[in-house]
Amino acid sequence: MAAAAGLNVIDILQACALFSQAPERSFQRLATIARLCQFRKGQVVFRENDPCPGVYVVGQGLVRVYKTGPGGKEQVLHMVSPGGSFAEVAAIGGFPVPATAEAETKTICALLPQEQFRLLLDEDHELCLGMLASLSRWVRHLVSMVEDIALRDAAGRLARFLLQLLESKHPADGVVELPGLKRHVASQLNLTSETFSRTLRRLVEAKLIDEVDQTRVRILHAKKLEQIAQGLFPKL
Numbered sequence: 001m002a003a004a005a006g007l008n009v010i011d012i013l014q015a016c017a018l019f020s021q022a023p024e025r026s027f028q029r030l031a032t033i034a035r036l037c038q039f040r041k042g043q044v045v046f047r048e049n050d051p052c053p054g055v056y057v058v059g060q061g062l063v064r065v066y067k068t069g070p071g072g073k074e075q076v077l078h079m080v081s082p083g084g085s086f087a088e089v090a091a092i093g094g095f096p097v098p099a100t101a102e103a104e105t106k107t108i109c110a111l112l113p114q115e116q117f118r119l120l121l122d123e124d125h126e127l128c129l130g131m132l133a134s135l136s137r138w139v140r141h142l143v144s145m146v147e148d149i150a151l152r153d154a155a156g157r158l159a160r161f162l163l164q165l166l167e168s169k170h171p172a173d174g175v176v177e178l179p180g181l182k183r184h185v186a187s188q189l190n191l192t193s194e195t196f197s198r199t200l201r202r203l204v205e206a207k208l209i210d211e212v213d214q215t216r217v218r219i220l221h222a223k224k225l226e227q228i229a230q231g232l233f234p235k236l
Contacts, residue, residue, distance in 0.1 A: 009034035012059035012110040015083045017137070019057075021130035029124065033116040039063075039103035048100045052090040054114040058082050061107025064184055067099045076188035077145075079104070079179035088135070091117055104180050149190045152231070154199045157189045160229035162209065166219050174219040175212055182214075 010031050013019055019030060037056070039045060046053060048067060056063070063080040077099055080086050090097045091114045121128055148157045165176040178185050186196035200217075203209045208225055210218040219225065 007036070007059045007108055009036060009110040012036075012057050012082075012108075015059070016057045016085055017083060018055075018085045018088060018131060018134040021133060023126050023130065026120075026124050026127035026130065029120055030112060030127075033120065034110045034112050037109045037111045039107045039109070041103060041105050041107075043103045045101040045103060045109075046087070046097050048098065049096045052087055052095065052097050052114050053111065054117055055085055055088045055091045055112040056080075056101070057085045057110045057112075059108045059110060062104040062180060063101050063107055063109075064104050064180060065099050065101050066184075066187065074187055075190065076184050077142075079184065079188065081179055089138070092121065094118065104184070145188075145190075152229070154189075154191055154195050155202065156229050156231055157191065158196070158199050158203065159208075159225040161185070161189060162217060162219060163222060163225055163229060166222065174222075175216050176219065177216050 013027065013030055013034060019027060022030065034057075036059075039061070045056065045063065058080050059082055061082070063084075063086060064076060065078050065080060065086050066074045066076045068074055078084075078086075080101075086101055087097055091112070094114070148160065152160065162176060165179075166174070169176055182196060182200075183193045186193050189196065191199070200209075200211070203225075204211055206224075208219075208221045208228075210220055212218055
């Protein structure tokens with residue numbers, strides 16, 4: 001539990017939504033088994049179908065979780081920023097990790113080793129109940145991804161994604177930061193890089209957003225973005 005870059009496992013776990021409902025006694029037991037892990041930019045945390053090391057909670061940096069198809073195409077499942085967790089479902093279920101995780105930047109995580117974590121779950125039902133709400137949010141995320149791919153065009157997916165960033169961060173100036181490289185955001189939305197860039201440009205030309213720089217976007221008209229996300233606004 002030694003500190004690194006000013007972080008320790010207690011700070012990291014306290015900021016994690018997955019354990020936000022854990023009773024104090026349960027939280028202290030989690031902190032006891034946790035250890036810090038550091039990853040350099042581009043380092044693979046684990047690969048698809050590897051044995052699950054345990055639950056990772058990001059304290060600093062950004063982790064890309066993705067699956068790779070037979071032809072090598074990548075599908076980003078989510079970009080995990082500080083406060084987020086990954087590999088939790090595999091750790092609970094005791095099966096290999098279903099996707100690859102890679103550090104997009106220098107990253108520090110708290111790791112709850114699988115064997116000790118599962119023993120803790122077996123002994124602490126209050127902790128299990130506290131985690132259910134957080135896990136249900138992950139299920140909603142996956143359902144949302146399927147809904148986007150099946151029911152929304154490129155503009156609808158991007159509009160909804162930007163609105164979700166706006167809702168999660170609540171920036172006073174309306175500026176949101178893309179979680180990772182544009183090509184990885186495009187993959188998460190199941191779009192090609194070209195389609196993503198073209199759709200972003202069309203939203204700029206419609207004066208609904210403004211590109212501040214390569215990683216930041218200012219939301220100018222959230223209501224019209226919502227209409228695009230719902231398919232109620234004329235196609236761009």
